[in-house]
Amino acid sequence: MISTLTVRQAALQDMGSIIRIYNQGIEDRIATLETETKDSSYMKAWFSDHQGRFSVLVAERESEIIGWASLNPYSHRCAYSGVADLSVYIDRSYRGQGVGSFLLESLHKIAKENSFHKIVLFTFPFNQGGQSLYFKMGYRQVGVFEKQGIMNGEFIDVMIMEKLL
Structure with a gap:
């Protein structure tokens, strides 16, 4: 599968796939505290804020398009x-197959360049895959962070991770 995978900068015409995959992550409740799925107007505004240093890549x-990754303002x-x-965020059908690694390798390079x-x-x-x-x-x-956010009406912990480039 990896040999047929391409990673590239996202374009505006990719927003439909990015929204679909992001909404899967929201619905699955394993990757974000967001509770409401996103629409095209939300994601177009998000995408316009992710130009220059704050890149969005798609796999x-x-x-x-089976996954995407972004650098966001901290x-x-x-x-x-x-x-x-x-x-x-990786499409449900492709999680655990190396797509995330491929995206992160490219994103790390772009982060250093920027x-x-x-x-x-x-x-x-509890997100063992991530x-x-x-x-x-x-x-x-x-x-x-203990009891940092609320998910399904209950407080949950949030783990912080880092990588020095």
Whole structure:
């Protein structure tokens, strides 16, 4: 599967696939505290904020987008301009097949080219698939925010991870 995978910069015409995959992540309740699925107007505004340093990449197999990853602003404070937040979302049918690793390899290169020295991410302690990917790609656990967010009416913990580039 990996040999037929292409990673490239996302384009506006990719928004339908990006929305579909992101909404799967929202619905599955393993990758985000977001509760409401997103529509095209939301994602077009999001995409316009992800130009330049804050890249969005897509993973494509046989002309089908099967995953995406983005570098996101970590903080508005200039002291943190070298730190990016990370998002990775893979289509349900392709999770656990190396797509995330392929995306992250490319995203790390772009992050370095855009003067980021560190990437941080927030994940759930129960998201074993995500953690396996991040540890494999050289991220380390920094800590856990206890009862950081609410999911399905209950407080849940959020794990912080980082990678120095």
